[in-house]
Amino acid sequence: xxxxxxxxxxxxDDAVAILLALASPEEIEVLGxxxxxxxxxxxxxxxxxxxxxxxxxxxxTRVFAGCDRPIxxxxxxxxxxxGKTGLDGPTLPDPTMPLQDAHAVDFIVETLRAEPEGSVTLxxxxxxxxxxxxxxxxxxxxxxxxxxxLMGGAYFEVGNITPAAEFNIYVDPHAAAEVFxxxxxxxxxxxxxxxxxxxxxxxxDAFRALCTPVGHAVAEMTDFFERFDKEKYGSxxxxxxxxxxxxxxxxxxxxxxxxxxxxxxxxxxxxxxxTVADWWRVTDRAPNATFIGDLDADRFFxxxxxxxxxx
Ligand code: BDR
Ligand code: CA
Numbered sequence: 001x002x003x004x005x006x007x008x009x010x011x012x013d014d015a016v017a018i019l020l021a022l023a024s025p026e027e028i029e030v031l032g033x034x035x036x037x038x039x040x041x042x043x044x045x046x047x048x049x050x051x052x053x054x055x056x057x058x059x060x061t062r063v064f065a066g067c068d069r070p071i072x073x074x075x076x077x078x079x080x081x082x083g084k085t086g087l088d089g090p091t092l093p094d095p096t097m098p099l100q101d102a103h104a105v106d107f108i109v110e111t112l113r114a115e116p117e118g119s120v121t122l123x124x125x126x127x128x129x130x131x132x133x134x135x136x137x138x139x140x141x142x143x144x145x146x147x148x149x150l151m152g153g154a155y156f157e158v159g160n161i162t163p164a165a166e167f168n169i170y171v172d173p174h175a176a177a178e179v180f181x182x183x184x185x186x187x188x189x190x191x192x193x194x195x196x197x198x199x200x201x202x203x204x205d206a207f208r209a210l211c212t213p214v215g216h217a218v219a220e221m222t223d224f225f226e227r228f229d230k231e232k233y234g235s236x237x238x239x240x241x242x243x244x245x246x247x248x249x250x251x252x253x254x255x256x257x258x259x260x261x262x263x264x265x266x267x268x269x270x271x272x273x274x275t276v277a278d279w280w281r282v283t284d285r286a287p288n289a290t291f292i293g294d295l296d297a298d299r300f301f302x303x304x305x306x307x308x309x310x311x
Contacts, residue, residue: 001029002146002249003119005108007066008242009038009126010048011082012089012221016304017125017242018049019214020250022056023307027250031111031120032062034104038126038171039078040086042068045126048087050095055217056311059097066104066130070172078167081228089224090217108134112141121249124150124179125242127168132175135182145184149245152176153262153275154191155291160232162272166191169264170273177264186289187248188262190275193255193292194241195233197300199226203237206305214311240304247300248292250307254299257292261285 006021008014021028033053035046046065053061069075082088100107108130112120122145124131135142152168154160161167169176180186199207199222207219226238248255260281265274277291 001025001027002121003029003031003115004121004123004249005031005034005111007034007036007122007124007126007130008049009036009040009045010052011039011086011125011242012225013240013242014125015048015052015087015221016218016240017246018052019056019218019311020243020246020304020307022053022058022061023310024250028246030061032064032107034064034066034108034130036066036104036126036130037068037075038168039082041075041077042066044086046099047095048085050097050099051087051092054095054097055092055214062100064100064102064104064107067133070127070129071132071174073172076161076171081225083224087221090220092217104130105133105137109138109141112144113138117144118146120144121146122148123245123249124148125245127171128175128179129172132172132178135178142182142184147185147187148179149187149248151189151194151242151245153188153277155275155277155279157191157195160191164271165273166275169275173264173266173273176273177266180262180264180288188289188291189241189244189248190291193295194244195235195239196295196297197240197244198235198237198297199240200237203301206301207308210305210309212309212311214308218308243304244295247303251299251303254296254303255292256294257290259287259290261287262289262291
C-alpha cells in the first residue's frame with residue numbers, strides 16, 4: 001500500500017475522505033492524520049478527526065494537532081458551510097482515543113526523514129499551513145515527498161469563498177504559494193472537478209442502504225452539507241470535495257487532467273488566493289502541478305459506497 005499522511009480540517013467532506021482512506025488498507029496505509037485550522041478552529045478539527053477515526057472503528061490511528069492559524073493572515077473559517085462543530089448533521093460521541101503529543105509539523109518532518117525517499121504521499125484536504133510550515137522548517141523534505149495530492153483552487157468554476165478564490169487556498173495563500181513552488185510532484189483537485197462529485201438523492205440513499213453506523217453518518221453529513229451548495233449554486237446535492245483526493249490514490253483512472261503551471265495570487269486583495277492555472281498553456285512558465293478537470297462521477301460513487309460498506 002501507499003503510505004500517506006492526511007492533513008485535514010474536518011469538515012463533513014474531509015470526514016468522508018478519512019473514512020474512504022481507512023476503508024482501503026490494501027491500497028493505502030495511513031501513517032497519521034494531521035489536523036489544521038480551516039473549516040473550524042484547530043480545537044474542533046483535531047477533535048473531529050478523532051471522532052471520525054472512532055466512527056471508522058480505527059481508534060489506533062494517530063492524530064496530531066498542527067497549526068492553529070495561517071502563516072500571515074488571520075484565520076477565516078466556514079461554519080456557514082459546515083455548521084458550528086464543523087461536523088454538523090449526525091450525532092456522534094465525543095472521542096475517547098488520545099490526541100498524540102507531538103505537533104503535526106514535527107510528525108510530518110520526522111516521518112518524511114525516517115521513511116524511504118519518495119515513499120510518503122501527503123494528502124492535503126485543508127489550508128496548506130502545516131505543509132508549508134514543515135517545508136520552511138526542513139526544506140530538504142521536499143525532495144523526499146512521493147507526491148502531494150491536494151483539494152484546492154479552481155479554474156473555470158472560480159471561487160467559493162471570494163469571487164476569485166477557493167476556500168483552502170484563500171485561507172492561507174502564502175502557504176499555498178510555497179507549496180506550489182516546492183518542487184515536489186503535485187496533483188490538484190479543484191472545484192472544477194469536485195463540483196461534479198455530487199451526492200444526488202439516489203447516491204445518498206445508497207449510503208443509507210448500507211444500514212451501518214458509517215452509512216447513516218455519511219448520509220446525515222451530506223444531507224447537512226448540501227444546504228450551502230444547493231442555495232448558492234442550485235447544485236443537485238453536496239459536493240464531495242476532499243474524497244476526490246483519496247479516490248485518486250485508489251483509482252486514478254476515475255480522473256483526467258493536465259500537467260500545467262499553477263501560481264497562487266498573494267499580492268492583490270481583490271483576487272487573493274486565486275489559483276492562476278495555465279490550462280491552455282498560454283505562458284512558458286514551467287508546469288508544476290497536474291490540475292484535474294474531470295471525473296467519472298458514477299465510478300467515483302460506486303467506489304466510495306463499496307468502500308464505506310467495508311467499515
Ligand atoms: C474545501 O473547503 C472546505 O470547506 C472543504 O472541506 C474543502 O476542503 C472546498 O473549497
Ligand atoms: Ca477540507
